[in-house]
Amino acid sequence: MDRHKKKLLNRLTVVTVGGLLCGLVVAANLFSLQIIHGDEYASKASQLYTYTNTIPASRGDILDRNGETLVSNKTVYKLCITYAFWEKEGQNDRILQLVNLIDTEDDAELNDTLPISNGRRGSFAFTKDEDSSDYKSLQTFCTKQKWEEDLDADAVVDNLRTLYEVDSSLSDADARKIVGIRYQMEQEQFSMYNPFTLATDISMDLVVRISEQQEKYAGVEVETSAEREIKSDVAANILGYTGPIFAEDWDKYKDNGYSMNAQVGKTGAEQAFEEYLRGTDGERAIQTDARGNVVSEEETKEAKSGNNVILTIDANLQKVAEQSLAQRCQSIGGAKGGAAAVVDVRNGEILALANYPTYDLATFNKDYEKLAANKLTPLLNRSIAGTYAPGSTFKPVTAVAGLETGKITADTRIYDTGIYTYFKGYHPKCWIYNKSGHGHGWEDVTDALEDSCNYFFFETGRLVGGENLEKYAKAFGLGEYTGLELSGEKKGRAAGPTERAEAQKNDSSLRDWSGADSIQTAIGQGDNAFTPLQLANYCAAIASNGTQYEAHLLRSVKAYDYSDTIYTKEATVRNKIEAADSTWKLVQQGMAKVTGEDGTASSVFANYSIKVAGKSGTAQISGTKLDNGIFISYAPYKDPQIAVCVIIEGGDSGNNVAPVVRDIYDAYFYSDKNSTDGTSDGTTGTQDVGAYDVIA
Structure with missing residues (x-):
C-alpha cells in the first residue's frame, strides 16, 4: 500500500471513530433525557408559573370648601410593557418605534422624566433646576454608575448611550428618546414583578395600531387606568401633581404597601395629603406555561379607591x-x-x-x-x-x-x-x-x-x-x-x-447688632x-x-364614596x-x-x-x-x-x-359664588351684610 492510500485510510478511521463517539454521546443524552430524567423534564414542561401583577387603585378627589371638585380622575388608555414577554434583543429599535408612534399623539404623555432636552437643537441641556426631584434622581443615578461628578448634559447622554448600547449612527434626537425610556425603566425597577408604563392617555387610534402589530410588539399591552384630571384652572401651586416612585425613594414607600409603579403625590396637596388620597391596590394572578403562554388570569384582590380630601380654600x-x-x-x-x-x-x-x-x-x-x-x-x-x-x-x-x-x-x-x-x-x-x-x-x-x-x-x-x-x-x-x-x-x-x-x-x-438696627x-x-x-x-x-x-x-x-367623614381638622x-x-x-x-x-x-x-x-x-x-x-x-x-x-x-x-x-x-x-369676574365696585352682591360693621 502506497503512502497516499495509507494516509487516506487513517483519515477515514479517525472520522469513523469520531462519528461513533458523537453517536454514543447523543445516545447517552437521549437515555438521560428519556429514561433517567424523563419524568422530571416532563413535569417541568407542563409546570405553570404564577406572577402577581398590581391593579392600581384610583386616587381620591380633591375639592374646595364648597364641594367644587378641583382634581378628580378620568379613565385613560395606557401602553404598558410586561417584562416576561418583552424581548430584550433589539429592544432599542422597538422603543424608538413606539416613542415615534406616541409622538404623533396630541394628548399622550410619555413616561420620561430624564431632565435633559430632546437633542433637536444641537447640544443637550438640563431642563430642571438642581432642587427638583427629577434632577436629584438623575444625580443619584450617575453616582451609582460611578460616573464623574458634575457632568454636563451632553456627557450624561453620552454615558447613557454607552450604557444602553445605543447605535452610534442614530441622531441625538433619536438617541435621547431611547435613553430616556431605558433610564425610566431602570428608575421604576422594570422587572418580572413590575411592569413599565410607557405612555398614558393614548388615543383609540393608537390602541388599534398597536393591537394590529401585536407580533411586532410582544409584551406591549393596552390597559385602562384612572389618571388625574385637573378640573380647576386656578390654585396650581396649592394642588400640586403626582408622579412615579423613583428608585432612591422606594425604601420609604415599600413598607407602606406601595407597588413599584405606583403614582404618588410629588408636590402640593397631592403630596401633603397622600395618606388620605392614595387607594389600596388590588392584585391579579397570571399563570403561564414554560413557553410563556398565558394560561389564566384571576383578580385575587380588589382595588379600593382613595378617600376624598376637602380643602379649606374657596x-x-x-x-x-x-x-x-x-x-x-x-x-x-x-x-x-x-x-x-x-x-x-x-x-x-x-x-x-x-x-x-x-x-x-x-x-x-x-x-x-x-x-x-x-x-x-x-x-x-x-x-x-x-x-x-x-x-x-x-x-x-x-x-x-x-x-x-x-x-x-x-x-x-x-x-x-x-x-x-x-x-x-x-x-x-x-x-x-x-x-x-x-x-x-x-x-x-x-x-x-x-x-x-x-x-x-x-x-x-x-x-x-x-x-x-x-x-x-x-x-x-x-x-x-x-x-x-x-x-x-x-x-x-x-x-x-x-x-x-x-x-x-x-x-x-x-x-454686631446695634441701636441703628433696632x-x-x-x-x-x-x-x-x-x-x-x-x-x-x-x-x-x-x-x-x-x-x-x-x-x-x-x-x-x-370616604371614597362620600358616605362617611373619615377625619375633620380641628x-x-x-x-x-x-x-x-x-x-x-x-x-x-x-x-x-x-x-x-x-x-x-x-x-x-x-x-x-x-x-x-x-x-x-x-x-x-x-x-x-x-x-x-x-x-x-x-x-x-x-x-x-x-x-x-x-x-x-x-x-x-x-x-x-x-x-x-x-x-x-x-x-x-358680596360676590355670587356662581359668577364673579374678579373686579370690584362695592355696589352689588348677594350676601347679607347686616351683621357687619356697615358704613351708612
Missing part, C-alpha cells in the same frame, strides 16, 4: 385673587410678580393663596421647560416661599411691643421733625419729609399707625430694643413656620440680636423677611386680640400673644384709621361699605428701582372674619396694592 375667592393680582401687576409698570394670602381669623383656615405669575396645572408637564426658563419664576409659590421685608406693615408689632413693655402709652406723644437725629452720624428720615420737607408733628400711637410715621416708630424701636422687637415678632409667628401642610414653606427671618448672632456663625462679615427693624426694614402667609396670619392675630391659629389647608376627609391655637385689652384696642383703632378718610389707604377704602382695618407698607429693596408694595388688613373691623395680605414686587407702595385687597373683600362678602 375656589371662587382663589380665582378672584389670582385674576385681580394679575391685573394689578400688569397695570403697574415695573412690577415683577406678587402674591396674596387670605386666612379665616376665627380658625386659621386658608381661603386663598394666589401667585402671579402662575401656570396651568393641566398643561404643566408640556409647559415645564418654558416655565422653568421664565425670568419671572412662575414656578415659585410666592405666597409661602417668597420672603419679603414687611415695610410699615411691621409697625403694629412695634406698637404692641412698645405698649406692653411700657415704653409708650396711649398718652405718649412724639414730635416728628422729619429727621431722626438721636444717633450721631446716622439720621434717617420720615417718609413724609422726603416728599414735603417737614415731619408729621405731634403723633400718638394711633396717629402714627394712621400716618405710618417712621419717626414715631424709630423712637419706639430704640426704646423697646432689638430683643423685644424680635421676641414680639416671633410671638406673632413672623419668621416662624405657620403650620401649613404643604412642603416648600420658607421660615423667613425675624430681625433681632439673636438672629444676627446666629447668622454670624455662617458669615463672619456681619457686624430702629430700622421697628419700621419693617433691616433683616426682616416674611412670607405673605405669615403676614396674613399675623394680621389675623391682631384682629382676634392675640389668638393666633396654625394656618392649614385641610378641612376634612370623606382648629389649633399656635400661640396666644398676651397683651392688655387696651393694647389691642389702640392698635386696632390705628389700623382702622389707615382706611379712613385721612389714612394712607383712604383712596381705596374710605367709602367702602364694610369697615376695614389695615396697614400699608412700602419696602425698600436694594438694587431695584421700585419698592415692593404691601398691604395687610382684616374685615369687618368690629366682627373680624378674614385677614388678607397682598404683596407686589415693584408695586411701589401699599396703596397701589390695596385694590387687590378690596377685590378679595368684594368676592368674600
Whole structure:
C-alpha cells in the first residue's frame, strides 16, 4: 500500500471513530433525557408559573370648601410593557418605534422624566433646576454608575448611550428618546414583578395600531387606568401633581404597601395629603406555561379607591385673587410678580393663596421647560416661599411691643421733625419729609399707625430694643413656620440680636447688632423677611386680640364614596400673644384709621361699605428701582372674619396694592359664588351684610 492510500485510510478511521463517539454521546443524552430524567423534564414542561401583577387603585378627589371638585380622575388608555414577554434583543429599535408612534399623539404623555432636552437643537441641556426631584434622581443615578461628578448634559447622554448600547449612527434626537425610556425603566425597577408604563392617555387610534402589530410588539399591552384630571384652572401651586416612585425613594414607600409603579403625590396637596388620597391596590394572578403562554388570569384582590380630601380654600375667592393680582401687576409698570394670602381669623383656615405669575396645572408637564426658563419664576409659590421685608406693615408689632413693655402709652406723644437725629452720624428720615420737607408733628400711637410715621416708630424701636422687637415678632409667628401642610414653606427671618448672632456663625462679615438696627427693624426694614402667609396670619392675630391659629389647608376627609367623614381638622391655637385689652384696642383703632378718610389707604377704602382695618407698607429693596408694595388688613373691623395680605414686587407702595385687597373683600362678602369676574365696585352682591360693621 502506497503512502497516499495509507494516509487516506487513517483519515477515514479517525472520522469513523469520531462519528461513533458523537453517536454514543447523543445516545447517552437521549437515555438521560428519556429514561433517567424523563419524568422530571416532563413535569417541568407542563409546570405553570404564577406572577402577581398590581391593579392600581384610583386616587381620591380633591375639592374646595364648597364641594367644587378641583382634581378628580378620568379613565385613560395606557401602553404598558410586561417584562416576561418583552424581548430584550433589539429592544432599542422597538422603543424608538413606539416613542415615534406616541409622538404623533396630541394628548399622550410619555413616561420620561430624564431632565435633559430632546437633542433637536444641537447640544443637550438640563431642563430642571438642581432642587427638583427629577434632577436629584438623575444625580443619584450617575453616582451609582460611578460616573464623574458634575457632568454636563451632553456627557450624561453620552454615558447613557454607552450604557444602553445605543447605535452610534442614530441622531441625538433619536438617541435621547431611547435613553430616556431605558433610564425610566431602570428608575421604576422594570422587572418580572413590575411592569413599565410607557405612555398614558393614548388615543383609540393608537390602541388599534398597536393591537394590529401585536407580533411586532410582544409584551406591549393596552390597559385602562384612572389618571388625574385637573378640573380647576386656578390654585396650581396649592394642588400640586403626582408622579412615579423613583428608585432612591422606594425604601420609604415599600413598607407602606406601595407597588413599584405606583403614582404618588410629588408636590402640593397631592403630596401633603397622600395618606388620605392614595387607594389600596388590588392584585391579579397570571399563570403561564414554560413557553410563556398565558394560561389564566384571576383578580385575587380588589382595588379600593382613595378617600376624598376637602380643602379649606374657596375656589371662587382663589380665582378672584389670582385674576385681580394679575391685573394689578400688569397695570403697574415695573412690577415683577406678587402674591396674596387670605386666612379665616376665627380658625386659621386658608381661603386663598394666589401667585402671579402662575401656570396651568393641566398643561404643566408640556409647559415645564418654558416655565422653568421664565425670568419671572412662575414656578415659585410666592405666597409661602417668597420672603419679603414687611415695610410699615411691621409697625403694629412695634406698637404692641412698645405698649406692653411700657415704653409708650396711649398718652405718649412724639414730635416728628422729619429727621431722626438721636444717633450721631446716622439720621434717617420720615417718609413724609422726603416728599414735603417737614415731619408729621405731634403723633400718638394711633396717629402714627394712621400716618405710618417712621419717626414715631424709630423712637419706639430704640426704646423697646432689638430683643423685644424680635421676641414680639416671633410671638406673632413672623419668621416662624405657620403650620401649613404643604412642603416648600420658607421660615423667613425675624430681625433681632439673636438672629444676627446666629447668622454670624455662617458669615463672619456681619457686624454686631446695634441701636441703628433696632430702629430700622421697628419700621419693617433691616433683616426682616416674611412670607405673605405669615403676614396674613399675623394680621389675623391682631384682629382676634392675640389668638393666633396654625394656618392649614385641610378641612376634612370623606370616604371614597362620600358616605362617611373619615377625619375633620380641628382648629389649633399656635400661640396666644398676651397683651392688655387696651393694647389691642389702640392698635386696632390705628389700623382702622389707615382706611379712613385721612389714612394712607383712604383712596381705596374710605367709602367702602364694610369697615376695614389695615396697614400699608412700602419696602425698600436694594438694587431695584421700585419698592415692593404691601398691604395687610382684616374685615369687618368690629366682627373680624378674614385677614388678607397682598404683596407686589415693584408695586411701589401699599396703596397701589390695596385694590387687590378690596377685590378679595368684594368676592368674600358680596360676590355670587356662581359668577364673579374678579373686579370690584362695592355696589352689588348677594350676601347679607347686616351683621357687619356697615358704613351708612
